[in-house]
Amino acid sequence: MLSGEIAKRHGGAGLPDGTLTIRLHGTTGQSFGAFLANGVNFVLEGEGNDYVGNGLSGGRIVVRPPAAFRGETQDNIIVGNNVLYGATDGEAYFSGVGGERFAVRNPGATAVVEGVGDHGCEYMTGGTVVVLGETGRNFGAGMSGGFAYVYDVDGKFASRCNMAQVALEPLSAERTAADASEFGEDTEYGAVDLRHFTMRDEDLLKELIAKHVEWTGSQHAKSMLDQWDKHRAKFIKVMPHEYRRALDDIKKNAKVKEAV
Amino acid sequence: MGGYSMPQAMMMLIPEAWAENPLMDEERRAFYEYNAAMMEPWDGPAAVAFTDGRMIGATLDRNGLRPARYQITDDVIVMLASEMGVLTFPQEEVNKKWRLQPGKMFLIDLEQGRIVDDEELKKSISTARPYRQWIEKSRQHLHTLPGVEDTEGLRESLLHTQQAFGYTQEDIKFILAPIASNAEEATGSMGNDSPLPVLSDKNKLLYNYFKQLFAQVTNPPIDPIREEIVMSTMSFIGPRPNLLGIEVKAGEEPPLRLEVEQPVLSSADLAKLRQIDKLTNGKFRVLVLDTTFPASEGTDGCQAALDALCARAEASVGEGYNVLILSDRNVDRQRAPK
Numbered sequence: 001m002l003s004g005e006i007a008k009r010h011g012g013a014g015l016p017d018g019t020l021t022i023r024l025h026g027t028t029g030q031s032f033g034a035f036l037a038n039g040v041n042f043v044l045e046g047e048g049n050d051y052v053g054n055g056l057s058g059g060r061i062v063v064r065p066p067a068a069f070r071g072e073t074q075d076n077i078i079v080g081n082n083v084l085y086g087a088t089d090g091e092a093y094f095s096g097v098g099g100e101r102f103a104v105r106n107p108g109a110t111a112v113v114e115g116v117g118d119h120g121c122e123y124m125t126g127g128t129v130v131v132l133g134e135t136g137r138n139f140g141a142g143m144s145g146g147f148a149y150v151y152d153v154d155g156k157f158a159s160r161c162n163m164a165q166v167a168l169e170p171l172s173a174e175r176t177a178a179d180a181s182e183f184g185e186d187t188e189y190g191a192v193d194l195r196h197f198t199m200r201d202e203d204l205l206k207e208l209i210a211k212h213v214e215w216t217g218s219q220h221a222k223s224m225l226d227q228w229d230k231h232r233a234k235f236i237k238v239m240p241h242e243y244r245r246a247l248d249d250i251k252k253n254a255k256v257k258e259a260v
Numbered sequence: 261m262g263g264y265s266m267p268q269a270m271m272m273l274i275p276e277a278w279a280e281n282p283l284m285d286e287e288r289r290a291f292y293e294y295n296a297a298m299m300e301p302w303d304g305p306a307a308v309a310f311t312d313g314r315m316i317g318a319t320l321d322r323n324g325l326r327p328a329r330y331q332i333t334d335d336v337i338v339m340l341a342s343e344m345g346v347l348t349f350p351q352e353e354v355n356k357k358w359r360l361q362p363g364k365m366f367l368i369d370l371e372q373g374r375i376v377d378d379e380e381l382k383k384s385i386s387t388a389r390p391y392r393q394w395i396e397k398s399r400q401h402l403h404t405l406p407g408v409e410d411t412e413g414l415r416e417s418l419l420h421t422q423q424a425f426g427y428t429q430e431d432i433k434f435i436l437a438p439i440a441s442n443a444e445e446a447t448g449s450m451g452n453d454s455p456l457p458v459l460s461d462k463n464k465l466l467y468n469y470f471k472q473l474f475a476q477v478t479n480p481p482i483d484p485i486r487e488e489i490v491m492s493t494m495s496f497i498g499p500r501p502n503l504l505g506i507e508v509k510a511g512e513e514p515p516l517r518l519e520v521e522q523p524v525l526s527s528a529d530l531a532k533l534r535q536i537d538k539l540t541n542g543k544f545r546v547l548v549l550d551t552t553f554p555a556s557e558g559t560d561g562c563q564a565a566l567d568a569l570c571a572r573a574e575a576s577v578g579e580g581y582n583v584l585i586l587s588d589r590n591v592d593r594q595r596a597p598k
Contacts, residue, residue: 105480
C-alpha cells in the first residue's frame with residue numbers, strides 16, 4: 001500500500017533515497033518488502049521467510065539478526081526461498097544465509113548475502129548479487145544477465161555451478177568503459193546496471209560489501225574488508241555469455257555514436 | 261512394520277535426486293538405485309515430518325519447493341516449522357537457525373539425545389547392505405541385450421486392426437503423426453469436449469479412458485532442462501525385491517532386476533522380451549498371455565475371458581514365470597481384444 005501510494009504520486013522514480021526508513025523487529029511473513037518503492041528503507045532486526053523482496057522496485061531492504069543472537073551470520077539462515085524473485089530495482093543486504101533459488105529471475109536488484117541454497121541466481125537477467133559464503137548446487141542455471149560475485153569458500157564452487165550459460169572469471173582489473181559519459185545521457189539500456197561498465201569488479205565488489213557492513217554491521221563481511229588481500233583472490237565472477245555479448249554490443253554502438 | 265528404520269523408510273519414500281547427481285557418493289547412489297525397484301519415488305513437493313516415538317525428524321522433497329526452517333535453543337529445544345515465527349524464543353537462548361535442504365533429512369535420536377547429521381545417517385544406512393553388489397549381480401538392462409528379429413505380424417490389415425482398437429483418423433493425424441515425425445507430443449490448446457469414454461456409446465481408444473489431471477505449478481516456474489537433476493524415467497519389468505523381506509540371506513541371490521531406461525517399449529524391445537529366456541539363458545522366464553477372446557461370445561464372454569486371464573497370470577507366476585507379456589496380437593475377424 002505504501003509503495004502503491006508513492007507510485008501513484010511519483011511514478012516509478014519514487015522518492016529520493018532514504019526519504020523514509022521503517023525499523024522492524026521479529027519475524028516477518030512471506031513477501032516482506034514486496035514491490036517496495038524507491039526512497040523507502042525497511043530495516044528488520046530478526047529474520048524473513050520466503051519471497052523477501054519479491055518484485056522489489058527501487059526500495060532498500062535490510063535484514064540483520066537481533067543483537068542478542070550470538071550465532072555466526074554466515075552459518076545461520078536469515079531469509080527463506082525465492083528471495084528477490086523478479087525484483088526490478090533496489091538494494092537488499094542480508095547478514096545471514098538465504099534459502100533456495102535466491103534472486104531467481106532477478107532483472108535488476110542489487111543484493112549482498114552471506115550464503116545461498118540450491119539454484120542461486122537461476123534465470124537471472126540483470127542486477128548484481130554478492131554471495132559471501134557457500135552456495136548450493138546448480139548456481140546460475142539459465143542465467144542470462146547481471147553479475148554475481150561468489151566467495152569460493154572451499155574451492156569447489158565451480159562444481160556447484162551450472163556452466164550451461166555462464167563463465168567463471170577472476171575479478172577483472174580494468175573497467176569496460178572510461179565513464180558513463182561514453183554512453184550519453186539517454187542510457188536506454190534497460191536492465192544493464194551502468195556500474196557494470198564504469199566500475200572495476202574489485203571496486204564495485206568492495207563498495208557493495210562496505211554498504212553491507214554499514215547497513216547490517218556484519219562482522220563476517222567486515223573481516224573480509226579488513227584483510228582484503230587475503231580474501232580477494234577467493235572471489236569468482238559469474239559472467240553470463242549473453243550479458244557479455246550485450247555489453248560488447250552496447251560499447252560498440254556507443255563508439256559509433258561518438259564517431260558520427 | 262517391514263523392519264525398516266524410520267529414516268530408511270523415509271529415504272525410500274522420498275529419495276534424493278540421485279540419477280544424474282555427480283556430487284553423491286557411490287554407496288548412497290546404490291542404495292537409492294536398489295530401492296527404486298521397490299518404491300515409486302514421491303516428489304511432493306512436500307515437507308514431511310515423521311516420528312516413531314524414538315526418532316523424530318523431517319525431510320524435504322528433492323526439488324526443495326516447500327520451506328522448512330528450524331532453530332535450536334541452548335537447552336536443546338528444537339522448533340521446526342514451514343515458516344519461522346510460529347514459536348518465538350528469547351534470541352540470546354537460540355544458538356542455531358537453519359533450514360531443511362532439498363532431499364536432506366533432519367533427524368533427532370531421542371534415545372541418544374542428539375541430532376543425527378544427514379551425511380552420517382545416510383552413510384550408515386547405505387553401507388548397511390552391499391547394495392551396489394546386489395544391483396550388479398541381479399541387474400539386466402534390456403538395451404544391452406542383442407537385438408532379435410520381430411516376427412510378430414498383424415493378422416489383418418493395418419486399417420482393420422486400428423479400427424478394431426478404436427483408432428480414429430484424428431488420433432492418427434493429430435496425435436500419432438506429430439509424435440512420430442517430431443519426436444515430441446503435439447501441443448493443442450482447444451481442450452476436448454467429447455464425452456468421457458465411460459459415458460460414450462462410441463467405441464473409444466483404450467488410452468482415452470486414462471485422463472492425467474496433473475499440473476505441477478511451481479512459483480517461480482522451473483523447467484526440467486535447467487533442473488534436470490531431479491527427473492528420472494528408469495523403469496522395471498517383472499520381478500521386484502520383496503518390500504517386506506529386507507534381508508537377503510547369506511548365499512541367497514538378490515531378486516532379479518530387468519531395467520529399461522524409460523517406460524515406453526518399442527516393438528524391438530518387445531521382440532527381445534519374447535525371447536528373454538534364451539537371451540539371459542533362463543535367468544528370466546517369459547510367458548505370453550493372449551488377451552483376445554472369441555468375438556462371437558459378445559460382452560458377457562469378455563468378463564469370463566478376463567477372469568480366466570487373471571487366474572492364468574497368477575498361476576503362471578507360481579510356475580516360475582517372472583516376465584508376463586499381455587499380448588493382443590491375435591486380434592482378427594473372429595477374435596476381439598478384451
